[in-house]
Amino acid sequence: MSASSEEMNQKLTFRRYKDGDHKEGAWQEKIFQASWTHKCPEYVLSTPPCQGSCPAGEDIRGYLDIVRGMEKPPKDSNWQTYAFQRITQANPFPSVMGRVCPAPCESGCNRNQVDDFVGINSVEHFVGDYAIANKLTLPQAGASTGKKVALIGGGPASMSAAYQLRLKGHACTIFDDHAMLGGMMRYGIPGFRTPRDVLDAEIQRILDLGVEVKLNTRIGVDVTLAQLEKEYDAVFLGMGAQSGRMLPVPGFDAANCVNAMAFLRAFNDGRLQHVGKRVVVIGGGDTSIDVATVARRLGNITVATEKDRPEHIIAGQVAHDVAAVSAREGAEVVLVSRAAIDKMNANKHEIEQALAEGIEIIGAVTPIAVIKGADGRATALRVAEFEVVKGETIIKAGTEKDIPADLIVSAIGQAVDFTGFDGFDNGKGLITANKNYEVPNKKGYFVGGDVIRPHLLTTAIGHGSIAAESIDIYLKGEEQGKRPKIDVHHWDLVRKLVETEHAPADFKAVDKAIIIKEETFAKEIDLGVRGSDSAKFAVHNFEDRSDKYVIPSNELFLGHFPFVPRNQREHITLNAEQALGHFEERLMKLDDKQVVAEAKRCMSCGLCFECDNCVVYCPQTAVFKVKRTDSTTGRYVDTDYGKCIGCHICADVCPTGYIKMGMGD
Structure with a gap:
């Protein structure tokens, strides 16, 4: 029987069942056949290894994409300010850390498989110095909660925790037995590696949020833990290991x-x-x-x-x-x-x-x-x-x-000097902490930094950030949840959609519904959630795996990336005679053009960087660019599933591994 002209003109679509079928057959046998598959592309956000390796948990890919010009800043901002804001969501010391962090992020960079790692520290260094020179500030403190937190130690862990706690509206007081704040950043690293004016500027930004400071104050001598327990709702131990x-x-x-x-x-x-x-x-x-x-x-x-x-x-x-x-x-x-x-x-x-x-x-x-x-x-x-x-x-x-x-x-x-901290030594000269940085069997006590395990300054910053979240949950009287497998600051597509005025619409039930009534219950089946691929109440064709998956280099299309030399910072090398009495900084920063060029070397692992490969190579023209009015970072392309035959070419040529053949599982 021949098909009618009307049937011939209907848009062809993939069908799972033939007419008369009512049960699915051996589906696993049909998944892959030569050049096609029943799976279609979806867009999957993964964590890049640089970010997964960052002890401070910075959204590194996010701020590199800002610097390179891929993720656009809001209308009232520039890329330098926007990048600073993204970095300081996790780390309030970009200028210091851009100089002294040994950069495990660069060791983990997938670009090492092509030529050389991306100079992440050099970008952070530039953005941090720009922020100081232009007097950029941190976000305003949150509305007061009436809760008070005592933070012991004035190093990176306590400063990081105080910063995050002030954003949540909690009052903070830092107690330190030194004459100045900074901890190991000031007293453990020489000034020719951490210029004191840079350190002071980044500390002052945190204090400007309303953080109270009590210097030259030793726990157990000037104030006891028992006194702090009475006056404060929580105590953070960040005194470091300075012995x-x-x-x-x-x-x-x-x-x-x-x-x-x-x-x-x-x-x-x-x-x-x-x-x-x-x-x-x-x-x-x-x-x-x-x-x-x-x-x-x-x-x-x-x-x-x-x-x-x-x-x-x-x-x-x-x-x-x-x-x-x-x-x-x-x-x-x-x-x-x-x-x-x-x-x-x-x-x-x-x-x-x-x-x-x-x-x-x-x-x-x-x-x-x-x-x-x-x-x-x-x-x-x-x-x-x-x-x-x-x-x-x-x-x-x-x-x-x-x-x-x-x-x-x-x-x-x-x-660690445990004078004044009776009962906290775990027998190994350190303090034990759980995944939420709570001190076990010490209600209201939290900890971070070298008192847990002497490590990097960036590690202490990361501890302080996570501990602040745990303290906030504790002060709200809520139960501590399970921390994510990859416990860092992630790029947030929904946040970006809201920022660019593309936020998902509120879900509204359709007028037509089927009501099934029985003796003991009534159930409404909402037909509005069927065939909803064009509806505006959800982010379609997207999965966020960033809290549990770090994308390796073998999931990228490395052939897309040519050899590009790294833009390296000038480092003044001294000989034996020149070193004597030389206390000036040796590490110079890149200029703005070099920084942008270096950021462009980033392969944006796990997130679309708008290269057009998938659009160019799709033989069915199923992959297409989103309309300019609807496009934003991470939503640059879409797929017409009526045309897609599952050939997986788009996934093969995706340089960043953002496209996965997942739809249809």
Whole structure:
């Protein structure tokens, strides 16, 4: 029987059943057949590995897309301001972190599979400095809830938590035993890596939200935890791990053997003006590099009295400063590490800079003793080659050697000072926390930063952000929920639709409905949710997997991306003579054109970046651009399922992995 002209002119559509069928057959056998599939494309938002690797949880892809010009700022803003706003949703210290974070995001960047990682830190550095220069502010504090939170410690964890809590309307008071805020950002990192005017500007933005500060206030001396429990509704413990660990070898009790935290604090306080002629640093991480480079810059003075010895200054004793009137010479600085040089934990670039400045690094040896002179002061550090057998260090006989030293600095780790915090030590010198950063069995107490595990400044910022959410839930009297698998700040399509005046409409039930009435209940079947692909009450053809899935490089079409050299920041490299007395910043920022060019290297993993591949290569013209009036980030293309034959070419040529063959499952 021939078809009528009317039937011939009807739009062809895919049908799951043939006429007369009422049961689905072996569907799994029909999924893939050569060049086509019963599945059709859908748009799936995933988390990029840079973002999944960021301890602060920044929406990195989001602000790179803003800088490159793909995601447009609101009409009353520019891309620099909009990018700053996106970064500071997670991290209120972009200028500081853009300089000092070792950037695990860059190590995880999928662009490494093409040529070289995207310079994420350099973009953050530029945006942070732009914000300071143009006096950009953080969002206003939320309406007051009447709740008060005490935050102990003035470092990145507490500052991050205070910032997020003020946005939620909670009053915050920071207690710190230092004269200034900043924690390890100020007292653990030298000023030539973290310029103090930059740090002060980013701290002040948080204080401007109405954060109260009580400095030079020590818990257990000036105020007790019991007092805080009475006056505040919740307490956040973010005091950090600012006590250094002493080297556990015989002789390290000598007066001129100190720990790295005391050394750096004395320097950053402005008290330490010089070191001895020969300085030995034990470590291998970033802190040991900081100590070594500081010692190289301070150098030695030719005329000094007993009181001028650096160990007295580090210990807090008042000494006569003869540095200004005496000849200054370069100190001989040796860094000793148990790890081989190429296996050290310190930033590789910082290691290269230290070597260029004349610092000697000896790897793959372990300290075994401090050699003392007749006066009881250390004269050398004895080291030896070793091997580890079943977790035990075995010294290789005959490999011992002495490294002369006037000052020995231990940079082998940090410890928490629990004075005034009875009952919080978990037996390992730290504080235990659950996934919500609550302290178990301590109602109303939350924690973040190095007191949980000494790590990066960005890690502490991330802890503070998550803890603030948990504190907010606690203050509302609600139960803590399960944290997402990928616990970072995610790009939000619905937020973008609202911002661009494309928000989904309210759902309204249709007038026609079928009412099924039985003896005990009535049920309404709303016909309005059937065939709703063109309805405006939902975001169609889209799935958000970003809270549980990080997209790997093998799900991208890497062939789309040509080799593009990275725009690298200039780093002033000093030699041994130039390093002496040089306390200026060495890391220069990119200019605006370089920053935009670098952001364009981002592959926007897991989110459409509007390349048109899917539109160009679709043989059925089923994939099409959304009308300009309806288009926005993440909603640039759509699919006509009446035309789609499931050939999956669009998914194959999608550079970012945003298109998945999922519709029809």
